Amino acid sequence: MDTAIVLISPGAFSTLILLALTAATLIPLVMLGLLIRDKRNNRLW
Amino acid sequence: MNPVLSPSLAFVILIIFGLIWVGFGYWLGRRNKSLSDYMLAGRNVGLALATATAMATWVTSNTTMTAPQLTYQLGVWGMVGYSLGAVGLILFSPLATRIKSLLPQGYTSGDFIRLRYGKLAWRIFLVISFCYAFGWLVSLGMAGGILVNALSGIDYRIGMSVILIVCVGYTLLGGLRAVIATDFIQTLIIVAGVAAVAWLVIDNVGIESLHSSVIERRPMLLNLLFPASIMFLFNNLLFGVGEIFHSNVWWSRAFAFGEGIGGKAYLIAGFMWLPIPIVAGFIALAAPALGLTVPAADMVGPLVAGEIMGATGGILVFVVIFSALASSLDSLLAATADLLTQDIYRGHINPSATDAQCQIAGKWVILGLGAFTWLLCFPRITTLASLLYFTGAFVASAIWPIVFGLYFRRTSALGASLGMIAGSCLGLLAYFTIGFYVAALVSCAVSLLTIVTVSALRNEDFDFQLLENSRH
Numbered sequence: 350m351d352t353a354i355v356l357i358s359p360g361a362f363s364t365l366i367l368l369a370l371t372a373a374t375l376i377p378l379v380m381l382g383l384l385i386r387d388k389r390n391n392r393l394w
Numbered sequence: 395m396n397p398v399l400s401p402s403l404a405f406v407i408l409i410i411f412g413l414i415w416v417g418f419g420y421w422l423g424r425r426n427k428s429l430s431d432y433m434l435a436g437r438n439v440g441l442a443l444a445t446a447t448a449m450a451t452w453v454t455s456n457t458t459m460t461a462p463q464l465t466y467q468l469g470v471w472g473m474v475g476y477s478l479g480a481v482g483l484i485l486f487s488p489l490a491t492r493i494k495s496l497l498p499q500g501y502t503s504g505d506f507i508r509l510r511y512g513k514l515a516w517r518i519f520l521v522i523s524f525c526y527a528f529g530w531l532v533s534l535g536m537a538g539g540i541l542v543n544a545l546s547g548i549d550y551r552i553g554m555s556v557i558l559i560v561c562v563g564y565t566l567l568g569g570l571r572a573v574i575a576t577d578f579i580q581t582l583i584i585v586a587g588v589a590a591v592a593w594l595v596i597d598n599v600g601i602e603s604l605h606s607s608v609i610e611r612r613p614m615l616l617n618l619l620f621p622a623s624i625m626f627l628f629n630n631l632l633f634g635v636g637e638i639f640h641s642n643v644w645w646s647r648a649f650a651f652g653e654g655i656g657g658k659a660y661l662i663a664g665f666m667w668l669p670i671p672i673v674a675g676f677i678a679l680a681a682p683a684l685g686l687t688v689p690a691a692d693m694v695g696p697l698v699a700g701e702i703m704g705a706t707g708g709i710l711v712f713v714v715i716f717s718a719l720a721s722s723l724d725s726l727l728a729a730t731a732d733l734l735t736q737d738i739y740r741g742h743i744n745p746s747a748t749d750a751q752c753q754i755a756g757k758w759v760i761l762g763l764g765a766f767t768w769l770l771c772f773p774r775i776t777t778l779a780s781l782l783y784f785t786g787a788f789v790a791s792a793i794w795p796i797v798f799g800l801y802f803r804r805t806s807a808l809g810a811s812l813g814m815i816a817g818s819c820l821g822l823l824a825y826f827t828i829g830f831y832v833a834a835l836v837s838c839a840v841s842l843l844t845i846v847t848v849s850a851l852r853n854e855d856f857d858f859q860l861l862e863n864s865r866h
Contacts, residue, residue, distance in 0.1 A: 359601075359602055394435065
């Protein structure tokens with residue numbers, strides 16, 4: 350049986366990966382920022 | 395395959411991290427004075443820790459190992475499909491707010507079902523919850539031993555025992571407070587580790603040459619019309635929603651987070667979880683470009699990291715996977731122990747138990763649960779770990795009883811009970827007669843049909859005020 354093939358383009362692939370990777374790289378910074386904010390406001394626990 | 399790390403070095407890492415987690419758990423546990431402190435971290439967890447614990451618990455060893463495996467087998471949709479597991483966290487966000495406002499003094503998901511639907515539905519729900527919780531516990535315990543063995547050559551039983559002892563140790567000493575605080579550190583380790591390996595893949599291979607080498611050697615992985623992966627996408631979505639909506643792991647956090655925190659925390663955690671499987675999956679696509687022979691698809695992630703970073707990559711992968719395992723295992727131990735203490739011990743065995751008695755019982759339950767999991771994992775019967783996949787049929791049947799029960803006063807208690815029974819039975823039937831990918835779908839549809847029909851026929855009217863006023 351023939352199966353339809355639509356390949357993801359290099360541009361779309363790069364965009365997907367770079368977006369996800371940039372977001373993942375920023376996550377620890379966001380988490381630390383939130384932690385410092387909660388600590389300063391005495392709202393950790 | 396050859397281990398990416400020597401057994402002695404792996405053992406040193408396990409011991410150092412184990413001592414840090416247990417010591418940290420003990421230090422945090424000194425603040426626990428009441429049952430609410432121990433079981434729910436004082437019910438006032440702030441946004442940073444709340445977001446991290448929701449995220450870390452949902453990042454399991456599956457996310458760091460299975461996402462690369464699925465990408466290697468199902469291509470782009472494998473990693474995108476896996477990342478849709480985040481939808482469960484995002485959809486739970488409004489539910490978390492509702493749960494906290496309806497039951498400000500609640501302890502478990504069982505409390506809600508008992509007060510909202512009565513004892514029959516409560517007991518059915520507990521069976522579903524325990525099937526899922528034990529399936530997940532055993533699969534995590536076994537995954538720990540298997541991964542430690544594959545990455546370092548340490549004997550399965552030793553690796554599994556060390557991981558269980560460490561997680562039971564700090565959960566026992568510090569309760570949910572220790573689980574949440576360690577989750578924060580584990581989140582940082584997991585995300586930074588996975589991102590570092592992915593950046594190094596780009597640096598060593600390059601995105602465009604990776605794309606062209608996959609097209610040359612395994613073009614189906616970049617095919618947007620890969621039927622098996624599109625089916626996987628929907629099944630994974632529904633299973634994830636069912637897991638999160640019913641499980642006490644997520645409910646206990648909704649009770650533990652401070653006023654107005656739960657909704658925001660689950661929403662942020664969902665969006666921050668979304669890119670992790672894509673990044674972890676992307677690492678697997680480097681295998682063809684690096685010319686790696688992959689003997690087992692689930693080891694593709696560690697293989698790529700080891701190839702690019704050498705011994706450092708081995709250490710990094712080991713620490714990331716240990717953190718991912720611990721961050722889920724500790725949460726599951728704590729939440730299942732809460733359910734056993736509150737719904738079985740106080741609910742069925744000793745209804746007049748005081749909070750102090752429950753706190754002592756809770757510690758024994760954590761110990762017993764750890765021992766029980768260890769016993770089940772020890773013989774390494776891999777079919778036991780696959781039990782978790784069965785539970786898709788069970789957990790999906792609880793989605794509508796939870797959602798309708800939280801929002802609609804006319805939802806029938808009998809309808810909820812029948813919905814969970816019929817959904818689970820027909821979901822299981824579909825699992826065996828059609829395939830794993832329809833079990834959750836059938837269960838969810840049957841449960842919906844049942845609960846809507848019975849509720850329309852019975853015309854019940856529930857007063858939500860009863861939830862707030864009840865003793866939990």
